[in-house]
Amino acid sequence: MTDEPVRVRGPFARIGAAACGALLLAAPAVAETLRIGVGAPATSLDPHFHNNGPNNALTMHLFDRLVERDARARPQPSLAESWTQLSPTLWEFRLRRDATWHDGRPFTADDVLFSFERAPAVPNSPGGFGAFLRMIARAEAVDAHTLRLHTRQPHPLLPVDLGSVSIIARHAAAGAGTEDYNAGRATIGTGPYRLGEYRAGSAAVLLRNDAYWGGAEPWSRVDYRFLPNDGARTAALLAGDVDLIDQIPTSDLARLRRDPGVTVSEVASLRTMFLAPVYSIDGNHPQVTDHAGRPLPENPFRDPRVRKALSMAIQRDALAERVMEGAARPTGQWLPEGAFGYNPAVQPTPYDPEAAKALLAEAGYPEGFRLTIATPNDRWPNDARLSQAVAQMWTRIGVRSGVEALPYAAFVPRRTRQELPMQMAAWGSSTGEAINYLVSIAGTYDRARLSGAANMWRYSDPKLDEMTARAAATLDDTGREALLREAVAYYAETMPYIQLVQLTTSWGVRKGLTHEPRMDERTVAMGVRPAPR
Incomplete structure (x- = not known):
């Protein structure tokens, strides 16, 4: 071990305190209200309860992280002003001295220790944040504003991982449950806004934190409304009832682009949409039957030939061009081109229905079978329409498929309980690199190891886990990316989930x-400013 800091080079290198100065340049405060209409409601104000996009977008107004990720998913200083890798398994973080909680009490390293203890252990979490802390063997506060983190192995992506874990106040949250956050009792952060009001499923009111360490935001108040109906969301923008909407219905994109009172803002998304079979179901499920309606004795999706056949039956160009109306592109992996770990050699599965039928016959299903695809109908762009289109394509090869479309609030509990054998799914790799998905979605579910936290389908492949672990422990960026591309190729070959499209977010x-x-799709007031005059 050397006494000299190890300087990590590459896309996730250490960022010094000098870079933090840019974050302090805030627009002057003006007394205005910003009205935002979002398509997917947040399900909780507890920042550790559920790692999903709507919750993360809302709670990041209220809470900060040690490291923040900008709109292009690049790590930036936040509650940590700087960090240094002292050895391959030891990191030191220098914490801000000017950050205070919304109630005026000072932020300290002890709050970080408390946050790291709580984040992986929130009761009844449908998908938590433990994966981002899995490599931390020990955390210690050297003093009130210096934190040292010991990792289980070399882990160059530690700062990137910490960009996903909100820091909460020990004095406000000790003994508090998720219900205390939803009631506002524990919702005390260091973020640019403080909570004014929260109406579950309806709206939140956010009030400017004038004491914010990064400078006051231009909006004195943010009305953050949940508008899951596509038509109502567009109508609200055109009527002037809201100032910003997300998840523009693809059918309305051209119309909004023509409207002189509206600007369309868009970016290639980190979100991929895929179909996920549930591996924990053994068989004899009423939603997977033969053509006479008798449940199959075994789970057909555990056979890779069946998964590949289903993938070969999908016309992804048609999904992107017709269903998504150009707001997506076909994909065979989970990151957009140019992201760290993207493998240019991995292309979408070619459409070949005759070969798909032959593979089904080889797997023991010459006549196919019957299947129900479960999907939300209000979470991701055209989620139910995509499911219906795929169902038609699968029916053509003998897998007669229906669709069960549910509101997202009803879909999530059933998904979490693994009740639905084939599900529409999506994941946004907010870290901007490949390991996030490999650990959280494709990694074996293991609460002790904090892996597979969002693997609701219980896929497990020890070889893929080992490939992920090797890449995660490789300090050299070039070597790590080469290993990640190998993992992407292996994933495409084994096809645990059936990739469909990569979204463009507007x-x-x-x-x-x-x-x-933002490439992570989050809709936040911090990204909205009055236009220069």
Whole structure:
């Protein structure tokens, strides 16, 4: 071990305190209200309860992280002003001295220790944040504003991982449950806004934190409304009832682009949409039957030939062009081109229905079978329409498929209980690199190891786990990316989930405002500013 800091080079290198200065340049405060209409409701104000996009977008107004990720998923200083890798398994973080909680009490390293203890252990979490802390063997506060983190092995992506874990106040949250956050009792953060009001399933009111360490935001109040109906969301923007909407219905994109009072803001998304079979179901499920309606004795999706046949039956170009109306592209992996770990050699499965039928016959299903695809109908762009299109394509090869479309609030509990054998799914790799998906979605579910936290389908492949672990422990960026590309190729070959499309995300913005689109799809007031005059 050397006494000299190890300087990590590459896309996730250490960022010093000098870079933090840029974050302190805030626009002057003006007394205005910003009205936002989002398509997917948040399910909780507890920042550790559920790692999903709507919750993360809302709670990041209220809570900060040690490391923040900008609109292009690049790590930036936040509650940690700087960090240094002292050895391959030891990191030191220098914490801000000017950050205070919304109630005026000072932020300290002890709050970070408390946050790291709580984040992986929230009761009844449908998919938590433990994966981002899995490599931390020990955390210690050297003093009130110096934190040292010992990792289980070399882990160059530690700062990137920490960009996903909100820091909460020990004095406000000790003994508090998720219900205390939803009631506002524990919702005390260091973020640019403090909670004014929260109406579950309806709206939140956010009030400017004038004491924010990064400078006061331009909006004195943010009305953050949940508008899951596509038509109502577009109508609200055109009527001037809201200033910004997300998840523009693809059928409305052209119309909004023509409207002189609206600007469309868009970016290539980190979100992929895929179909996920549930591996924990053994068989004899009423939603997977033969053509006479008798449940199959075994789970057909455990056979890779069946998964590949289903993938070969999908016309992804048609999904992207017709269903998504150009707001997506076909994909065979989970990151957009140019992201760290993207493998250019992995292309979408070619459409070949005759070969798909032959593979089904080889797997023991010459006549096919019957299947129900479960999907939300209000979470991701055209989620139910995509499911219906795939169902038609699968029916053509003998897998007669129906669709069960549910509101997202009803879909999530059933998904978490693994009740639905084939599900529409999506994942946004907010870290901007490949390991996030490999650990959280494709990694074996293991609460002790904090892996597979979002693997609701219980896929497990020890070889893929080992490939992921090797890549995660490789300090050299070039070597790590090469290993990740190997893992992507292996994933495409074994096909645990059936990749469909990579999204392009768009927002509708009232003229007079500027908006910075985020690759992680989060809709946040911090990205909206009055247009220069």
